[in-house]
Amino acid sequence: GIQVEQSPPDLILQEGANSTLQCNFSDSVNNLQWFHQNPWGQLINLFYIPSGTKQNGRLSATTVATERYSLLYISSSQTTDSGVYFCAVMGGYQKVTFGTGTKLQVIP
Amino acid sequence: NAGVMQNPRHLVRRRGQEARLRCSPMKGHSHVYWYRQLPEEGLKFMVYLQKENIIDESGMPKERFSAEFPKEGPSILRIQQVVRGDSAAYFCASSPLREPTDTQYFGPGTRLTVL
Numbered sequence: 001g002i003q004v005e006q007s008p009p010d011l012i013l014q015e016g017a018n019s020t021l022q023c024n025f026s027d028s029v030n031n032l033q034w035f036h037q038n039p040w041g042q043l044i045n046l047f048y049i050p051s052g053t054k055q056n057g058r059l060s061a062t063t064v065a066t067e068r069y070s071l072l073y074i075s076s077s078q079t080t081d082s083g084v085y086f087c088a089v090m091g092g093y094q095k096v097t098f099g100t101g102t103k104l105q106v107i108p
Numbered sequence: 109n110a111g112v113m114q115n116p117r118h119l120v121r122r123r124g125q126e127a128r129l130r131c132s133p134m135k136g137h138s139h140v141y142w143y144r145q146l147p148e149e150g151l152k153f154m155v156y157l158q159k160e161n162i163i164d165e166s167g168m169p170k171e172r173f174s175a176e177f178p179k180e181g182p183s184i185l186r187i188q189q190v191v192r193g194d195s196a197a198y199f200c201a202s203s204p205l206r207e208p209t210d211t212q213y214f215g216p217g218t219r220l221t222v223l
Binding site: 031033035041042043045048086088090095096097098099100101 | 141143149150151152153156164197199201211212213214216217219
């Protein structure tokens with residue numbers, strides 16, 4: 001099956017700093033999503049981005065499908081951005097594989 | 109349009125008891141997926157169901173776990189004779205599947221604790 005690696009595994013930021021999270025996948029994919037899991041465990045869909053670039057407020061994401069990677073940018077980070085960020089890819093028919101996650105802590 | 113609903117949100121069971129987790133998909137979605145998240149890990153696919161059919165159960169443990177999605181009512185993930193290692197968050201997702209690559213929409217999860 002598809003392997004999904006995320007980096008870095010852990011990240012500590014000062015409030016207001018910017019960051020880039022990376023997701024690498026081992027095979028071509030039909031769909032890619034970024035999720036934020038908040039400290040209460042709730043899974044929030046951030047982006048559906050099989051290719052190209054999208055922006056939503058302070059967050060943006062870019063997927064380069066031919067190079068098999070996706071990037072999530074967080075600008076002007078806030079404490080509410082803390083949690084775990086997952087990349088999830090759909091390779092085969094509706095088979096979603098989640099990455100290992102990046103645990104982000106934003107400190108005031 | 110209400111999102112994917114799961115209940116209960118938290119479930120505590122003693123070893124050997126049965127756990128039943130329910131998932132109601134979004135309106136108009138007839139495809140349901142279950143995922144398990146062990147502590148400090150990512151989500152792992154368990155099973156994919158359509159109404160009255162199991163499409164892919166390659167991620168389900170071979171024993172004690174079963175899933176159904178009846179013609180009427182929610183999808184049920186059933187765990188018999190629970191053990192401590194079953195403690196995890198169980199997420200359900202649904203999709204309209206108009207296209208094979210349609211996005212899956214995730215519910216809030218059920219957190220199972222086995223004492």
